[in-house]
Amino acid sequence: MEYIFELPFKVRDYECDIQGIVNNAVYQNYLEHTRHEFLEHVGLNFAKMHDEGIDAVVIRVEIDYKSPLKSGDRFVCKVNVAREGNLKFVFLQDIYRLPDMKLIVKGKVTAVTINAQTGRPVAPRELVDVFDQYVG
Amino acid sequence: MEYIFELPFKVRDYECDIQGIVNNAVYQNYLEHTRHEFLEHVGLNFAKMHDEGIDAVVIRVEIDYKSPLKSGDRFVCKVNVAREGNLKFVFLQDIYRLPDMKLIVKGKVTAVTINAQTGRPVAPRELVDVFDQYVG
Amino acid sequence: MEYIFELPFKVRDYECDIQGIVNNAVYQNYLEHTRHEFLEHVGLNFAKMHDEGIDAVVIRVEIDYKSPLKSGDRFVCKVNVAREGNLKFVFLQDIYRLPDMKLIVKGKVTAVTINAQTGRPVAPRELVDVFDQYVG
Amino acid sequence: MEYIFELPFKVRDYECDIQGIVNNAVYQNYLEHTRHEFLEHVGLNFAKMHDEGIDAVVIRVEIDYKSPLKSGDRFVCKVNVAREGNLKFVFLQDIYRLPDMKLIVKGKVTAVTINAQTGRPVAPRELVDVFDQYVG
Numbered sequence: 001m002e003y004i005f006e007l008p009f010k011v012r013d014y015e016c017d018i019q020g021i022v023n024n025a026v027y028q029n030y031l032e033h034t035r036h037e038f039l040e041h042v043g044l045n046f047a048k049m050h051d052e053g054i055d056a057v058v059i060r061v062e063i064d065y066k067s068p069l070k071s072g073d074r075f076v077c078k079v080n081v082a083r084e085g086n087l088k089f090v091f092l093q094d095i096y097r098l099p100d101m102k103l104i105v106k107g108k109v110t111a112v113t114i115n116a117q118t119g120r121p122v123a124p125r126e127l128v129d130v131f132d133q134y135v136g
Numbered sequence: 137m138e139y140i141f142e143l144p145f146k147v148r149d150y151e152c153d154i155q156g157i158v159n160n161a162v163y164q165n166y167l168e169h170t171r172h173e174f175l176e177h178v179g180l181n182f183a184k185m186h187d188e189g190i191d192a193v194v195i196r197v198e199i200d201y202k203s204p205l206k207s208g209d210r211f212v213c214k215v216n217v218a219r220e221g222n223l224k225f226v227f228l229q230d231i232y233r234l235p236d237m238k239l240i241v242k243g244k245v246t247a248v249t250i251n252a253q254t255g256r257p258v259a260p261r262e263l264v265d266v267f268d269q270y271v272g
Numbered sequence: 273m274e275y276i277f278e279l280p281f282k283v284r285d286y287e288c289d290i291q292g293i294v295n296n297a298v299y300q301n302y303l304e305h306t307r308h309e310f311l312e313h314v315g316l317n318f319a320k321m322h323d324e325g326i327d328a329v330v331i332r333v334e335i336d337y338k339s340p341l342k343s344g345d346r347f348v349c350k351v352n353v354a355r356e357g358n359l360k361f362v363f364l365q366d367i368y369r370l371p372d373m374k375l376i377v378k379g380k381v382t383a384v385t386i387n388a389q390t391g392r393p394v395a396p397r398e399l400v401d402v403f404d405q406y407v408g
Numbered sequence: 409m410e411y412i413f414e415l416p417f418k419v420r421d422y423e424c425d426i427q428g429i430v431n432n433a434v435y436q437n438y439l440e441h442t443r444h445e446f447l448e449h450v451g452l453n454f455a456k457m458h459d460e461g462i463d464a465v466v467i468r469v470e471i472d473y474k475s476p477l478k479s480g481d482r483f484v485c486k487v488n489v490a491r492e493g494n495l496k497f498v499f500l501q502d503i504y505r506l507p508d509m510k511l512i513v514k515g516k517v518t519a520v521t522i523n524a525q526t527g528r529p530v531a532p533r534e535l536v537d538v539f540d541q542y543v544g
Contacts, residue, residue: 028161033420300433
């Protein structure tokens with residue numbers, strides 16, 4: 001798979017649990033932070049969308065844990081995007097250990113954007129344009 | 137679905153994020169804590185299994201986010217179990233808000249047990265027995 | 273010391289770190305949750321205070337770590353209150369392991385309330401009354 | 409104050425709470441990660457010390473919260489060290505927002521090293537040498 005964005009990290013000791021490896025839930029923190037940095041990178045203004053009454057909501061997360069990260073490990077979180085139907089925006093996010101690029105986690109995060117007042121899904125032009133640019 | 141174990145919780149404010157709702161990653165904390173309490177409840181001794189060289193590892197998590205929890209909400213995490221093939225142990229874990237039992241999250245967590253030395257999957261009698269008892 | 277409120281907890285495994293004990297930062301989570309439950313218990317309405325333009329802000333935390341909590345431990349967080357000058361509201365919060373009541377943590381959390389617009393400290397009647405009742 | 413080590417960070421959205429600012433407990437995560445990176449930087453080998461039966465333990469934390477960090481903020485955590493008596497190792501850790509260097513947090517973290525078997529404080533040569541070098 002080709003990726004369109006990536007963010008490097010280093011494991012922090014407080015993210016590790018009794019087994020001495022990064023706790024499973026912490027990978028969702030990594031994925032979320034990477035998505036937000038990606039969206040900032042492509043100029044998506046969620047504050048502005050929020051002011052216009054549109055909120056982004058994660059509706060499904062799938063994570064395959066391939067190998068654990070340990071204290072001191074460096075890694076990179078890579079992102080690609082896809083669409084499902086007209087209303088679902090999908091982030092494909094994989095984590096690789098550095099420098100050997102061993103696959104750690106494969107993630108798929110599905111979001112929708114809703115009209116904050118009606119709760120109904122909408123597909124804001126701003127977001128569609130970004131996804132169309134990369135989905136090709 | 138019938139459930140075989142449940143654990144009540146109350147949202148803690150530090151678990152909520154900028155949107156004023158529980159952060160997506162925190163639900164994995166709730167699911168993990170509930171699994172561990174369930175396993176303790178049925179007498180599964182992971183420390184003992186670990187001493188015998190067997191480790192439990194989560195290999196896949198799927199979470200559907202149906203509705204958010206907010207500051208002050210009470211909720212319950214319910215558990216059922218299933219098996220896939222001989223080697224995968226599946227936890228079906230759903231979260232409902234109290235007292236109205238609104239569905240918040242549907243989770244499916246797949247674990248395997250491995251021989252800590254060889255890294256090869258094993259199906260320890262102790263765990264199989266517990267699952268067989270409930271899977272029927 | 274006498275206490276005016278207490279809240280029971282059980283350690284969750286994801287709160288423990290590589291050393292197999294609860295991470296130092298997590299005790300601040302326990303202290304915060306207990307403060308918020310105490311304030312709810314005495315009927316302090318922070319949402320209402322916030323709507324009236326008054327925000328509570330922690331300005332100093334002191335924690336003495338006496339003994340660690342481990343996976344599976346039950347404990348209780350106890351609260352007393354004090355005032356320093358006219359404008360500082362102090363929470364004295366100690367954590368004891370259950371059932372042997374071994375002292376785990378001694379905490380002192382100092383907060384002020386500020387006018388959200390001017391940023392200047394204020395002493396809202398509502399909060400003063402609660403503290404006066406207990407400080408005696 | 410002069411500092412002997414510093415580490416840059418960026419706030420991650422999941423670290424912010426309902427008020428839209430970094431939660432008070434999260435600053436302890438920042439301080440801990442910076443200490444561990446500092447200790448790695450000066451070549452202190454805690455794994456080796458642990459193998460020799462010596463464990464480092466935080467016994468007291470003091471944090472003054474001067475101003476909050478918000479979503480998107482960049483900041484730097486700076487470190488100095490001091491000793492108290494023969495047995496206490498003190499980390500003075502201050503956080504400044506970037507790029508305006510506004511003071512965010514002043515922290516003081518006191519640790520001791522203990523013989524893991526007897527629980528008695530010890531002052532390992534390795535650690536004393538590092539501190540002496542900087543304390544002057």
